[in-house]
Amino acid sequence: MQPKNVQIPFQTFQQMAKLCEEMQEFLLIHQLNFDYYSDLEDVLATIQAKQASFERRQAYGELMTANKDGDEDKQTQARINYLQQKRR
Numbered sequence: 001m002q003p004k005n006v007q008i009p010f011q012t013f014q015q016m017a018k019l020c021e022e023m024q025e026f027l028l029i030h031q032l033n034f035d036y037y038s039d040l041e042d043v044l045a046t047i048q049a050k051q052a053s054f055e056r057r058q059a060y061g062e063l064m065t066a067n068k069d070g071d072e073d074k075q076t077q078a079r080i081n082y083l084q085q086k087r088r
Helices: 010-030 037-069 072-087
Strands: none
């Protein structure tokens, strides 16, 4: 039985994202035939979705912190940042 999810260090996750992006760019620039290109696109899409989810969670946490602090300027900026992340 295979696990549904696995945990990896965040730094490794970032390295994987960079590696996939650079590999995709290299293949496109050099017009190389890569039999697993659709798999690469799927992995990259999953990684990018996870990155966006992380950024939304971080922006939401910043919004909650700003709301607790009571500084209206920080609240406004945090709200704008969160809504921008939410749109992506």
